[in-house]
Structure formats: C-alpha cells, structure tokens
Amino acid sequence: MGKSTAAAMLRRQGVPVHDADAAVHRLLAKGGAAVEAVGRAFPGVVRDGAVDRAALGKIVFNDPVALRKLEAILHPMVRAETDRFLAVSARARRRVVVLDIPLLFERGNQRRCDGVIVVSAPPFLQAQRVLRRPGMTPGRFAAIQASQMPDREKRRRADTVVTSGLGKGCTHRQLARVLRAARNSRGKVWRPGYSYR
Numbered sequence: 001m002g003k004s005t006a007a008a009m010l011r012r013q014g015v016p017v018h019d020a021d022a023a024v025h026r027l028l029a030k031g032g033a034a035v036e037a038v039g040r041a042f043p044g045v046v047r048d049g050a051v052d053r054a055a056l057g058k059i060v061f062n063d064p065v066a067l068r069k070l071e072a073i074l075h076p077m078v079r080a081e082t083d084r085f086l087a088v089s090a091r092a093r094r095r096v097v098v099l100d101i102p103l104l105f106e107r108g109n110q111r112r113c114d115g116v117i118v119v120s121a122p123p124f125l126q127a128q129r130v131l132r133r134p135g136m137t138p139g140r141f142a143a144i145q146a147s148q149m150p151d152r153e154k155r156r157r158a159d160t161v162v163t164s165g166l167g168k169g170c171t172h173r174q175l176a177r178v179l180r181a182a183r184n185s186r187g188k189v190w191r192p193g194y195s196y197r
Helices: 003-012 020-028 035-041 053-060 064-091 123-131 138-146 151-157 168-184
Strands: 017-019 098-100 117-120 160-163 194-196
Touching: 003 017, 003 098, 003 117, 003 168, 017 020, 017 064, 020 035, 020 064, 020 098, 035 064, 053 064, 117 151, 117 168, 123 138, 160 168
Parallel strands: 017 098, 117 160, 160 194
Antiparallel strands: none
C-alpha cells in the first residue's frame, strides 16, 4: 500500500517512527531476544544463531495453530519494545510519534493510538508492488490478502486515509497536512473518515 514509504517520509519530517516489522527482524536476528524461544517452539529453524525466517514462514504460513504459537512469543516482545519507544519519546517531550504496525486493526492495536492513518493504494498497484518482492507469487499474495482485513474496511475505520499511487510528491503533501494537524491539535487529531487527498 505504501506504508513503509509513508513512514520513511514522516521520519524525514522529524517524526519518531517505531517500526514493528523491524522490531520482529531484530528479535529473530543473531543475538535477538526471541531466537531461543522460537528455536524451542520450532526445532530446526535456528541457523547460525538466527531464526531462518523463510524456514519459519513455511511452518506457520498455512498453520493457524503454529502461527498463534509464534505470535504468543513475538507479540509481547514487540509490545515491550513499543512501550520503551513511547516512554523514551514521552521523556523527550515528543508531541507526535508514529507506530508503524502491520495488522493494526486485526490485533486491536488501534486502541494504543490517538489517531490512525491508513495508507491505501488501488488494488492493481498494490498487486504490482507486492508481486515484485522476491519469492512472492500470485497464490501467496492471495493468501496474505485473505488473512487481512479488506482495505475498504481499514479505510472505513481510519481517522485519516492517505492515498498512495499518485506519486511520492502527492503522498508527501498529504502526510505534511496530517502532521501539521497533529502538531496543532489539543486532543483527538483527526475526524473519523477524513481523507487528505
């Protein structure tokens, strides 16, 4: 959808961003806090001190029980990292911070936020972007989509929708308006359903 690009744009505008995906990568990397627990739960996925994410993915991708077991290990650790990020940001008196969280609504993490930005792209563009990723196939892409909340529902629940796919300049301008509103707010940042286009 362009979420990572939007997060990078916000960072360049001086907004601290906590990337939950990056936190998972650190937890599973060599020396990561989750390596031992994941290795015990899924024998054979730890190689050279790190979790082989491709091997782990093959185990959990189509197995809801295995996926829940993995999430039970990772989610509390990611939440703890998020809490540390928020505490450091509060001590630094940062008025606006961003939590870049995949599956935000699916996991109920929107309750932690004062406002939710959903970055959305047309379906054809989303498919083009995703299918360029190494190892991605149309079948795998369809399975990922089936496991997620539909984009129209995310847009309905969002406080702000930023449309990507109209060029980076357009996305940047939309985010700049959202950021100005957030910095000038005295409470709830965005009106439900408002779209910065």
